[in-house]
Amino acid sequence: MAENLTYLEIAHKILSEEPKLKQIHYRDLAKKAFDLGFIESDDLIIAGNISSAMNSDVRKAKSQGTEPTFISYGKGWFGLAANEPRGIFADIRNKNQEVKKHLLEALHAMHPTKFEELIGEVLRNLNFENVEVRGKTGDGGIDVVGELVVAGVIKSSVSVQVKRWRNNIQRKEISELRGSLRPHQTGLFITTSDFSRPAIEEATDPYKNPISLMNGIELVDLLCEFGIGVVSERVTIYDIDNDELAFDFPESNEIDEEQGIEIFANYKNHQHFAIYFSPTKIVYENEVYKSPSAAGTKVQNGMPVNGWKFWKYTDEKSGKVHPIERLRKK
Known part of the structure; x- marks a missing residue:
């Protein structure tokens, strides 16, 4: 392996240097590693070794009760634990994932005609x-046809086949x-399941x-993006704009109750x-x-005072002085 990196180090390097890459299949990860020169081949054996290394990391962290480096999403898909929202x-x-899961099940239960209309x-x-x-009534199993317009001038005729399958689409269906396509037509295959590796290779030939x-x-x-079959709720989350308000809140109000704070x-x-x-x-x-x-x-010889404003402390991180009311736990 180039740079003497372990499989785990290679996976971490690729995932961490591409923040938008939330999940990746181990075969695609191996291909990226090969393209970057980290491994000498992206064959199935090496790809499998990368997958095994990440799965071992996940299992080890789980058994030890520690934070894993990677997350396994199943079926060969992995991501970085650090990229997970909290x-x-x-x-x-x-x-949202739960809603999408139920939505996919609803698609499987739809009447074929309704499903084709949904795709339209x-x-x-x-x-x-x-x-x-x-x-x-379609020719050769074509369920939907349409024209994709690019830049308002270029029209591409597209024939679409849809399958409400649970098993992966194979090379045969793509072929x-x-x-069924006529000359200069483009095909689009839509399924509720997924595509096998041979099917993907056939489609991208x-x-x-x-x-x-x-x-x-x-x-x-796409259904969620277009609001088809789902409803969305707006959630407003407020946070302090320290720059706008010139506030400098301490990050933590935790006090060591054995040593205290001056x-x-x-x-x-x-x-x-x-x-x-x-x-x-x-x-x-x-x-x-x-x-x-x-x-x-x-201190004031018996004169009453609001101690929370009277006493001050110096924030260790910013070096600024604040009233101790900021230390009070809400």
Whole structure:
């Protein structure tokens, strides 16, 4: 292997240097590694070794209860754990994935004619013109036809075949679609399942009429994008704009309650120091006070004071001075 990188290091390098590459199949990962000169061949054996290395990393992390480097999405697809959304964004992602899963199942349950009409609507949203759903009346198994208009002047005639299958489409089905095409026509195969490797190779053969492919995941993504069969909800998330407001909030209000944090106050041209352990424990001049205000009142010889504003501390990261009210846990 070039640069003496391990398979895990190669996978991590490729995934981390392409942030938009959220998921990748191990065969495609091997091809990228070969193109970049990281491996001497992208044959099935080496690709399988890369897949095994990533699966081992996932299993090892799970058994040890540690954070994995990679995530396995099943069927040979992998991604970086660091690229996974977290918090509320992970909740939204999980909700959307669940909806897409149910939507795909709904497609499998649709009547064939309704499904073909749905595909026609998808094509119209993709800016196809003169879309016609032919169904059983189509020639050679062609279900939908249309014209893809490019730049408003170039029209390409496209014949579409659709399959509500659960098993992957094979080379045979791609060849049959190509055999149904007229000269200068382009083919598009849409399925609710996926395509086998031989089917993909057949569709992308540069010496034959091109066949475009759309699998179930891609179809569901388009349905969601166009709002077909789903409804969307707008979610507003607020965050502080520190630059706009010139605020400099500390990243954490956590205080080590064993060591505390040094606080200070200026009173009558004299600086007083105390140790803040918690809202109910402030030590000033070796005496424990149950609130910042009580300690501040002591400093001012019995004059009441709002201790949360009276006492200050220096933020270790920014070096700026803030009232200790910023340390108060909400």
